[in-house]
Amino acid sequence: DVEIGAIRALLSAKPRPVGWAERRERIDEVGSVWPVAGDVTLESVDLGGLPGEWSIAPGSDASRVLLFFHGGGYCSGSIRSHRRMVTEAGRAAGARTLAVAYRLAPEHPFPAAYDDALAAWRFLREQGVAANRIAVGGDSAGGALTVALINRLREAGEIGPACAWLASPWTDLTMSGETLATKDTVDPLIHKSYLEELATARKSG
Numbered sequence: 001d002v003e004i005g006a007i008r009a010l011l012s013a014k015p016r017p018v019g020w021a022e023r024r025e026r027i028d029e030v031g032s033v034w035p036v037a038g039d040v041t042l043e044s045v046d047l048g049g050l051p052g053e054w055s056i057a058p059g060s061d062a063s064r065v066l067l068f069f070h071g072g073g074y075c076s077g078s079i080r081s082h083r084r085m086v087t088e089a090g091r092a093a094g095a096r097t098l099a100v101a102y103r104l105a106p107e108h109p110f111p112a113a114y115d116d117a118l119a120a121w122r123f124l125r126e127q128g129v130a131a132n133r134i135a136v137g138g139d140s141a142g143g144a145l146t147v148a149l150i151n152r153l154r155e156a157g158e159i160g161p162a163c164a165w166l167a168s169p170w171t172d173l174t175m176s177g178e179t180l181a182t183k184d185t186v187d188p189l190i191h192k193s194y195l196e197e198l199a200t201a202r203k204s205g
Contacts, residue, residue: 016194020106024076031081040087047123050116051101053079057091064095064133066165067120071140073170073198074105074113085139089165093135098124102145106201113141113202117149121161131159143169173199 017023036042036055043054056062066089070082079099090097102116124134136146143166153160173195180192 020075020104024072024078024104027072027076027081028078031078031083031085034084036083036087037091040091042083042087045098047100047120050119050123051079052120052123053083053099053101054096055083055087055090055099056096057087060090060094060096062096063129064093065124065129065135066090066093066095066097067124067134067136067161068097068099069102069113069117069120069136069138069142069145070099071138071142071168071170072104073195074110074141074202075198076104077141082139082142089137095135105198105203109201110203113145114148114152117145118152121149121153132162134161135163135165136161137165137167138169139167140170143167144171147171170195173202175199 017026037057040055040057045052045054066086068082068086068089070077070079070086072078072081079101082099086097086099098120100116100120102120103112105112121134121136125131136149137143138146146164146166147169150160150164175192175195180190180195184191
């Protein structure tokens with residue numbers, strides 16, 4: 001597939017940066033290769049001290065919301081890096097989106113991101129958005145935050161979202177899956193040693 005080949009080439013074009021600042025800059029750079037469509041409206045929002053961004057495509061129902069948590073192994077990724085992904089997901093769903101800039105490790109180790117996911121959910125509910133009008137989703141670490149949020153709401157006996165969208169969620173921080181070995185030479189981005197570094201940073205600070 002031509003598109004997959006282009007993505008593999010982009011991800012393999014440069015060695016992975018060493019420092020966190022450089023890694024974050026790199027993922028933003030990769031994300032900006034596919035800029036947000038010109039017909040999408042963006043609006044920054046303060047989620048009680050947590051940065052967020054609304055987006056909506058023409059014809060979407062603003063009363064329906066996709067709450068989105070970006071990927072990046074809990075240590076990188078941003079609203080900017082995933083802007084095209086979330087805005088086009090909102091277009092496909094016919095819903096408004098709310099992307100969340102949760103706190104990143106290692107500066108903010110667990111449970112910072114976990115708590116920020118709940119804070120974003122609380123923000124939407126306090127804005128009067130019904131739980132059954134909210135979908136929650138994310139990729140990689142953001143997918144895991146989605147699962148964690150739903151479990152947290154369930155354990156508290158609270159109403160959860162209408163549905164969840166999980167894009168390659170990183171739910172196994174023990175790195176026990178055999179594909180980490182069998183696909184090591186195929187995957188241009190994810191390798192066990194890198195995931196172990198991210199998992200350590202997430203919990204250590």
